[in-house]
Amino acid sequence: MADIQVRDKLYIDGAWVPSSGSTTIDVINSATEEVMGRVPEATPDDVDKAVQAAKRALDAWSTTSAEERSKYIQRIAEGLQARTMDIANVVAQELGMPINLSMIIQAGLPTVTFSSMQQLIDEIKWEEQLGNSLVIKEPIGVVGAITPWNYPLHQIANKVAPALAAGCTIVLKPSEVTPLNAFILAEIIDDVGLPAGVFNLVTGTGPVVGEAIAAHPDIDMVSFTGSTRAGKRVSELAAQSVKAVALELGGKSPNVILDDADLERAVADGVGKAFLNSGQTCSALTRMLVPRSRLKEAEEIAVKAAETYTPGDPFDADTRLGPLVSETQRKRVRGYIEKGVDEGAKLLTGGAEAPDGLDKGYFVRPTVFSEVRNDMTIAQEEIFGPVLSIIPYEDEDDAVRIANDTIYGLAAGVWSVEVNGGAFNPMAPFGGFKQSGHGRELGKFAIEEFLTTKSLQL
Ligand code: NAD
Numbered sequence: 001m002a003d004i005q006v007r008d009k010l011y012i013d014g015a016w017v018p019s020s021g022s023t024t025i026d027v028i029n030s031a032t033e034e035v036m037g038r039v040p041e042a043t044p045d046d047v048d049k050a051v052q053a054a055k056r057a058l059d060a061w062s063t064t065s066a067e068e069r070s071k072y073i074q075r076i077a078e079g080l081q082a083r084t085m086d087i088a089n090v091v092a093q094e095l096g097m098p099i100n101l102s103m104i105i106q107a108g109l110p111t112v113t114f115s116s117m118q119q120l121i122d123e124i125k126w127e128e129q130l131g132n133s134l135v136i137k138e139p140i141g142v143v144g145a146i147t148p149w150n151y152p153l154h155q156i157a158n159k160v161a162p163a164l165a166a167g168c169t170i171v172l173k174p175s176e177v178t179p180l181n182a183f184i185l186a187e188i189i190d191d192v193g194l195p196a197g198v199f200n201l202v203t204g205t206g207p208v209v210g211e212a213i214a215a216h217p218d219i220d221m222v223s224f225t226g227s228t229r230a231g232k233r234v235s236e237l238a239a240q241s242v243k244a245v246a247l248e249l250g251g252k253s254p255n256v257i258l259d260d261a262d263l264e265r266a267v268a269d270g271v272g273k274a275f276l277n278s279g280q281t282c283s284a285l286t287r288m289l290v291p292r293s294r295l296k297e298a299e300e301i302a303v304k305a306a307e308t309y310t311p312g313d314p315f316d317a318d319t320r321l322g323p324l325v326s327e328t329q330r331k332r333v334r335g336y337i338e339k340g341v342d343e344g345a346k347l348l349t350g351g352a353e354a355p356d357g358l359d360k361g362y363f364v365r366p367t368v369f370s371e372v373r374n375d376m377t378i379a380q381e382e383i384f385g386p387v388l389s390i391i392p393y394e395d396e397d398d399a400v401r402i403a404n405d406t407i408y409g410l411a412a413g414v415w416s417v418e419v420n421g422g423a424f425n426p427m428a429p430f431g432g433f434k435q436s437g438h439g440r441e442l443g444k445f446a447i448e449e450f451l452t453t454k455s456l457q458l
Pocket of ligand 1: 146147148149150151155173174175176204205206207209210211214225226227228229230231233234247248249250251281282382384410432436437
């Protein structure tokens, strides 16, 4: 068994300090089911210490020049770049994303996000004259950041980088399922000498540490990424102190394939977008809408494409589909597959039983359903596993109606003769409508999220 990575301290006020609690959380390797690490299970008292440190640091940090802040952020980006392999390795184990993808997405994307701040900070209109008033942008204050496990460091970077750029100070609570990568970021931040208290890391569970952050009266804004269920709870708690809330929540995104599309490309691309990160992607295009007249063709292509996603060891260079993150997640996803069968969807490939030859690890078969009706559970609820639902439609109006018939509003795709399959752009704003949340991340919109506007009448 590999060495266990034990992190026994929190990062508060520029120093590594023990938690006031005595319990720890085990981190599990998702491909081997073995304990790979351990982190402190912090307490509300630890949160309070971190918040007080962030509050003390706010005056000085919020009044440093944008240029000065941008220098620190750039040094963090360089630190991340230097530790690409450490980050990719740890996330490939905690989460199970195949190592090659983990390098590009889990380590590469956060580096891009931090280094993009240098340019974006100059695009903010910090002051403008409006008649006899001077309108200025100010940091919103102390930010509580709560993040999930599916793109752990990316989601942390999406909050920490722009909040630092805006002049805010931060208390971060990463997911307790994948917390180890956050310690690498804290080490980098410590190395670059960010002033004490500007960034604080407190690990622990949602109901304890997450709720203490959401409810803390000295936190001015909580930026949350996670499930719609927990997002609602965070909003309720945050309302008591009228703090600003940004929510990046779940999705059940449609991918409308029009009848003139190149089906080979559109369907194969759609399967890839549904299965990325073993389907554990909030913006995954999990409902594929196909004209009924071309359903048979689409089904054949989807099965062929899905069967190329053989589940396997994340550290094998050929693996395209890693395990799911946890036992809970595997149980949940298998439950949805069984529900799909029970509710009468047609199982084209995959299924709830364990994939052949993989008796360890949280693996699930890449699964495609067809003849799915949009009112079935598998078309309405976020599954967060490698499960695609093909839904036939009659005409374009019908397709639009089905696409919008969801409580979510995060992503969507359309395939016609020309658009199609545009790449993810880390400079473009990202965020939801409806129960997928509110607020935007990435690009200059992300910095603006952490600013508030003040007008001075002259
Ligand atoms: P989750 O809601 O269980 O947990 C997310 C974070 O919230 C974790 O840090 C957790 O500890 C914390 N948390 C849980 N309960 C809490 C509470 N009562 N109060 C405060 N904090 C609490 O979600 P997850 O399982 O980690 O992540 C999967 C979910 O995240 C999916 O629904 C997915 O769609 C969503 N997600 C959304 C986006 C986006 O940008 N829209 C991105 C990634 C993931």
